[in-house]
Amino acid sequence: AEAGKSLYERLGGRPAIVAVVDDFVANVAADKRINGFFAKTDAKSFKAKLVDQLCAGTGGPCVYTGKDMKTAHQGRGIHEEHFAALVEDLDRTLAKFKVPAREQKELLAILAPMKPDIVEK
């Protein structure tokens, strides 16, 4: 029954995505390796953008109206190790919420192609 469902549905819909984003952003805020990037970030609007982006990207009924990934991240000095730290923070959240391996993989496969637009060469 789960097979034909979108990733959005299998994750648990918008409430699950909101809970994941909340926990993930808390992890990032506590992560000394990368929290300096977010010193001036308005957490509420940032989380709302992440929720819309994840909801839309996983097949949910949302529209992401934030910046494209290149515009949002260029000039910030984000490097490979920062990207890896953020993915680690996300992995901790996905493990905490017991997101199954298949859905974890699918989510990371959606995020991975964004990396070249985020990380500076």
Ligand code: HEM
């Ligand atoms: C696949 C990985 C990532 C995704 C999906 C992502 C997503 C986003 C989104 C949706 C925004 C909001 C854009 C807007 O304001 O319209 C944003 C902003 C931002 N991202 Fe990322 N991001 C990723 C990786 C990273 C990494 C690795 C860092 C640094 C460690 C980072 C640092 C930032 C910062 C500093 C902002 C601006 C926040 C603010 O408004 O103050 N991002 N990102």
